[in-house]
Amino acid sequence: MVINKNTRLIISDIDNTLIGDAEALNKLFEELRHADNLHFGVATGRRLDSAVSVLEEWQVPKPVIFITSVGSEIHYAPNLIKDEGWKKHINEQWEPERLKKTLETFTLAMQPKLSQREFKVSYFVDHTFELWQPKLDEYLQQNNLSANMIYSSGKFLDFLPKKASKGLAVRYLANKWGLPLKQFLVAGDSGNDEEMLTSGAFGIVVRNYSFELEKLKNNDNIYFANGSNAQGILEGIKHFNFLNSSLMR
Numbered sequence: 001m002v003i004n005k006n007t008r009l010i011i012s013d014i015d016n017t018l019i020g021d022a023e024a025l026n027k028l029f030e031e032l033r034h035a036d037n038l039h040f041g042v043a044t045g046r047r048l049d050s051a052v053s054v055l056e057e058w059q060v061p062k063p064v065i066f067i068t069s070v071g072s073e074i075h076y077a078p079n080l081i082k083d084e085g086w087k088k089h090i091n092e093q094w095e096p097e098r099l100k101k102t103l104e105t106f107t108l109a110m111q112p113k114l115s116q117r118e119f120k121v122s123y124f125v126d127h128t129f130e131l132w133q134p135k136l137d138e139y140l141q142q143n144n145l146s147a148n149m150i151y152s153s154g155k156f157l158d159f160l161p162k163k164a165s166k167g168l169a170v171r172y173l174a175n176k177w178g179l180p181l182k183q184f185l186v187a188g189d190s191g192n193d194e195e196m197l198t199s200g201a202f203g204i205v206v207r208n209y210s211f212e213l214e215k216l217k218n219n220d221n222i223y224f225a226n227g228s229n230a231q232g233i234l235e236g237i238k239h240f241n242f243l244n245s246s247l248m249r
């Protein structure tokens with residue numbers, strides 16, 4: 001992957017954003033194929049292996065950056081090398097065992113073992129979550145537990161180290177490569193995309209978004225597309241004139 005000062009990156013969520021409409025997906029990559037100095041990456045709640053296989057299934061051209069497990073891991077193509085710097089950066093005040101033990105009071109439903117990662121503890125919740133979220137916040141504070149709590153699609157609840165999220169991972173990349181966030185375009189549909197959409201990059205919310213993102217409306221840097229899935233991404237690219245506009249913004 002060659003990065004220079006004019007490089008632009010499109011980082012997209014996978015489920016319900018990039019995939020879902022095969023025809024639009026084809027159109028999107030047809031458009032991106034002609035762009036110079038552009039890299040494509042994904043940012044997903046999935047594990048790396050699961051991200052790789054669903055992208056193969058949908059015949060998505062190989063991304064160069066994989067932000068996975070809700071931003072707690074970063075890998076780079078072609079050899080899927082892990083970013084150890086990121087791991088080091090987020091590994092601060094992270095006590096997953098004590099966190100899980102403490103959360104037992106809340107009778108949350110644990111996600112399957114495969115969804116639990118070194119830097120991600122995940123549960124299933126329901127729509128009532130917002131009602132008891134303040135209590136949960138308070139309880140974690142009382143117990144001196146630091147974590148980034150992320151609610152998605154009305155049913156997933158992830159706990160990550162305070163410094164980890166899809167959005168913080170995107171900012172880390174911008175910083176690492178010395179690129180302004182305005183050279184990043186991100187796209188998503190649900191709660192775990194929120195920090196990425198408000199990170200300072202250009203953001204696209206696809207039409208089929210989940211209610212948690214409603215609060216991002218009326219924000220100049222965030223475009224709510226009329227099209228769903230990849231169609232919405234295509235539309236957002238045009239809205240921001242992301243592939244053609246001069247870099248002098």
Ligand code: GLC
Nearest residue numbers: 045046070115122152156192
């Ligand atoms: C993916 C992950 C799951 C996570 C969810 C929301 O579905 O598999 O563990 O809770 O994304 O981030």
Ligand code: MG
Nearest residue numbers: 013015016189
């Ligand atoms: Mg999604």
